Amino acid sequence: MILERWKIHVYGQVQGVGFRPHVYRIANELNLTGWVQNNAAGVVMEVQGTALANFISKLTTQLPPLAKIDKIETKYISIEADEIKFKIIESETGSVSTNISPDAATCLDCLNELFNPNSRFYHYPFLNCTQCGPRLSITRNLPYDRAKTSMDIFALCVECKKDYEEPDNRRYHAQPTACSKCGPHLTLSIDAIAESINAGKIVAIKGIGGYQIICDAKNEKTVATLRQRKNRIAKPFAVVCLNARSAKNLVTINSEEEQQLTHWTRPIVLLRKKDQKSLPESVAPGLAHLGVILPYTPLHYLLFNYFAGKPNGCEWLDDNLSHTLIMTSANSGGNPLLIDDDVAQHELKNIADIIVSYNRHIVTRLDDSVLRIMNKKSFFIRRARGFVPTSIQLPQAIPSTLALGSYLKNTFCITRGNEAFISQHIGDLKNPATIEFFHDTLNQMLKFLDVKPECIAYDCHPDLYTTKIAREFNLPYFAIQHHHAHLASAAAEHHIAMPALGLVLDGYGYGENGEAWGGELLLLEKNHYRRVGHFQPLPLPGGDKASQEPWRMACSVLHLLGRHNEIRKRYANKAHLELLIKMLKNSLHCPLTSSCGRLFDAASALLGLQDISYYEGHAAMRLESLVTETFILSSGWKIDKNVFSLLPTIEKLLTCDPVAGANLFHGTLIAGLAEWIEQCAQKTQIRTILMSGGCFLNQVLAEGLTTALRAKNLVPLLPQDLPPNDGGISLGQAWIAGRTEICV
Numbered sequence: 238m239i240l241e242r243w244k245i246h247v248y249g250q251v252q253g254v255g256f257r258p259h260v261y262r263i264a265n266e267l268n269l270t271g272w273v274q275n276n277a278a279g280v281v282m283e284v285q286g287t288a289l290a291n292f293i294s295k296l297t298t299q300l301p302p303l304a305k306i307d308k309i310e311t312k313y314i315s316i317e318a319d320e321i322k323f324k325i326i327e328s329e330t331g332s333v334s335t336n337i338s339p340d341a342a343t344c345l346d347c348l349n350e351l352f353n354p355n356s357r358f359y360h361y362p363f364l365n366c367t368q369c370g371p372r373l374s375i376t377r378n379l380p381y382d383r384a385k386t387s388m389d390i391f392a393l394c395v396e397c398k399k400d401y402e403e404p405d406n407r408r409y410h411a412q413p414t415a416c417s418k419c420g421p422h423l424t425l426s427i428d429a430i431a432e433s434i435n436a437g438k439i440v441a442i443k444g445i446g447g448y449q450i451i452c453d454a455k456n457e458k459t460v461a462t463l464r465q466r467k468n469r470i471a472k473p474f475a476v477v478c479l480n481a482r483s484a485k486n487l488v489t490i491n492s493e494e495e496q497q498l499t500h501w502t503r504p505i506v507l508l509r510k511k512d513q514k515s516l517p518e519s520v521a522p523g524l525a526h527l528g529v530i531l532p533y534t535p536l537h538y539l540l541f542n543y544f545a546g547k548p549n550g551c552e553w554l555d556d557n558l559s560h561t562l563i564m565t566s567a568n569s570g571g572n573p574l575l576i577d578d579d580v581a582q583h584e585l586k587n588i589a590d591i592i593v594s595y596n597r598h599i600v601t602r603l604d605d606s607v608l609r610i611m612n613k614k615s616f617f618i619r620r621a622r623g624f625v626p627t628s629i630q631l632p633q634a635i636p637s638t639l640a641l642g643s644y645l646k647n648t649f650c651i652t653r654g655n656e657a658f659i660s661q662h663i664g665d666l667k668n669p670a671t672i673e674f675f676h677d678t679l680n681q682m683l684k685f686l687d688v689k690p691e692c693i694a695y696d697c698h699p700d701l702y703t704t705k706i707a708r709e710f711n712l713p714y715f716a717i718q719h720h721h722a723h724l725a726s727a728a729a730e731h732h733i734a735m736p737a738l739g740l741v742l743d744g745y746g747y748g749e750n751g752e753a754w755g756g757e758l759l760l761l762e763k764n765h766y767r768r769v770g771h772f773q774p775l776p777l778p779g780g781d782k783a784s785q786e787p788w789r790m791a792c793s794v795l796h797l798l799g800r801h802n803e804i805r806k807r808y809a810n811k812a813h814l815e816l817l818i819k820m821l822k823n824s825l826h827c828p829l830t831s832s833c834g835r836l837f838d839a840a841s842a843l844l845g846l847q848d849i850s851y852y853e854g855h856a857a858m859r860l861e862s863l864v865t866e867t868f869i870l871s872s873g874w875k876i877d878k879n880v881f882s883l884l885p886t887i888e889k890l891l892t893c894d895p896v897a898g899a900n901l902f903h904g905t906l907i908a909g910l911a912e913w914i915e916q917c918a919q920k921t922q923i924r925t926i927l928m929s930g931g932c933f934l935n936q937v938l939a940e941g942l943t944t945a946l947r948a949k950n951l952v953p954l955l956p957q958d959l960p961p962n963d964g965g966i967s968l969g970q971a972w973i974a975g976r977t978e979i980c981v
Contacts, residue, residue: 247279248306253381257280262404271283271324302501339372344366353549387600394418435453473521617959618962639692639693647671663678718746724761726966736760738914739929742928755835770917780828793835844894869908
């Protein structure tokens with residue numbers, strides 16, 4: 238056996254996840270000597286002994302749950318003659334290039350302590366360890382040490398200090414660790430909170446990433462009161478259940494959905510409702526799916542423990558518990574999550590009956606992530622807590638680029654080498670609070686990553702906030718067409734370098750000459766695109782107002798069909814109807830749009846489902862919810878010089894009931910799109926089909942079109958690491974700008 242010494246650098250998500258104790262335990266198990274430490278790039282170690290190959294194998298195959306290795310570098314170095322043990326040494330500072338772990342749901346080891354009367358963590362709502370607990374939400378700077386988190390004001394008690402300093406302990410250098418003697422405390426007891434919920438009260442509770450509203454989901458009066466106080470007319474609420482078994486009382490759950498539901502990232506998962514009326518319809522009115530999340534903090538578990546009768550031990554965690562809670566963000570008027578205690582006390586007093594806080598500062602606000610399973614894979618609707626700031630690997634390194642993202646569902650992207658860091662969901666950049674959140678988060682992430690951008694990318698719409706600030710950075714800047722960015726995001730994620738066809742289906746994007754695009758077939762080649770097809774343009778009577786009032790889009794398609802008497806018959810009760818008809822006939826205040834989203838709106842309104850949209854995608858979601866089994870109207874579409882029209886199907890909807898109409902619309906749209914794409918694929922000899930845009934959050938459409946294209950021997954690719962909606966386009970903007978010649 239040959240004695241060797243290696244210096245090993247490990248890059249990735251390796252700080253604050255128990256990685257150094259992991260190294261320490263393996264080294265001792267194999268009788269190795271040396272040391273390990275955090276540094277600005279990740280973790281560095283020197284390891285000496287006769288089993289170094291075995292050490293590397295165990296290091297990578299037995300990772301702690303939250304750890305993620307992107308790269309390992311090793312080199313031989315000189316032997317240290319008198320070294321007798323392996324040790325963990327203090328962190329090294331320098332230029333930061335490491336990654337921090339996302340916040341993680343409470344682990345089973347901590348739950349065992351939470352409900353063990355003999356543990357000093359018994360019923361303590363802030364326990365955690367290196368396997369779980371807050372990370373990004375409490376971190377001010379890197380490297381990740383307690384002094385750089387909002388735990389710095391809590392001095393460790395004797396027992397916690399011993400845990401923190403003992404390498405064999407699960408809480409060794411667990412930066413948020415604390416107990417009831419030395420850590421944060423709630424302003425109200427768990428019993429009092431739970432009793433208030435049982436009494437039908439609406440409670441605002443400070444969570445990991447911001448204040449949340451919690452109440453009894455089965456109390457119809459309470460749900461109605463919450464809607465009235467939040468002025469949230471129809472947008473669905475998410476619910477929290479104790480476990481997947483309990484959730485199955487409300488929804489159907491397949492194996493892929495259960496895997497995501499129980500994962501340590503703990504997203505909200507969109508699941509199909511069961512037929513029985515287990516919850517008031519007002520929780521998710523008119524929709525076939527319900528957003529479900531499981532507990533992810535000790536406080537959540539303690540509330541359910543109260544509802545279960547306060548049993549000790551963990552056996553009850555597998556029980557079928559009927560208690561179901563609404564859990565939604567505690568904010569108003571499209572503002573971001575509240576994290577400041579004083580602001581919360583002021584802004585929530587007219588929404589919540591009780592406001593519960595604790596004395597630890599939230600550094601970074603984080604919404605719950607939302608996803609659904611399509612094609613047996615997870616697809617993001619919103620990417621935030623549990624996933625941010627995990628990076629996405631690019632096909633190649635590009636200059637450091639800052640992409641400012643979209644107007645709606647904003648995220649931004651910062652690249653560092655071949656890594657892309659996409660921010661958590663910011664929201665719609667249409668009010669001062671959200672814009673302040675955007676800048677605070679941007680400054681924080683630039684500091685975390687220790688990056689100085691070399692160029693700026695932004696949406697080409699001239700009137701957006703991001704467009705206005707792009708030039709303020711005094712760097713090369715690049716305006717990126719909205720739908721090009723959608724497809725480039727998917728190409729970057731899937732490492733597609735060859736030419737590809739791309740289908741973007743969404744509500745709106747600023748076109749090349751200022752048109753309203755949204756149903757686009759593009760050819761991507763290298764860093765450029767060409768528009769090779771689009772949906773038949775529809776008039777938008779009243780402009781943007783038509784996106785909020787689907788009945789106007791119904792009038793638009795009826796106008797194109799020459800059915801003006803049908804407009805009068807269906808919408809006689811609408812104000813100024815004759816004026817709207819005149820506008821359509823004379824093309825006044827009726828800009829054109831190729832938007833697929835507006836086509837969904839028209840179909841929904843014609844079937845009598847949704848005349849007014851109370852939230853984005855409302856009409857389309859109502860339409861999708863009625864689908865039982867799709868079928869195809871064989872003559873339901875037209876393709877003329879690469880212009881795609883579904884007007885024959887729209888006309889057929891006039892004689893359909895809502896369920897038949899929903900089935901017909903979806904089935905025919907899928908078949909028509911598949912033929913349209915196949916024709917273009919044959920002309921260009923391209924088989925790779927990128928698909929993106931908010932319409933692809935429609936499960937029926939996404940799965941149906943994927944299946945149809947595969948049947949035609951094409952290769953369809955949807956975004957998976959980011960949402961297909963506008964929450965994902967910042968990656969595409971960065972990928973395009975970072976590869977532009979002037980920037981390289």
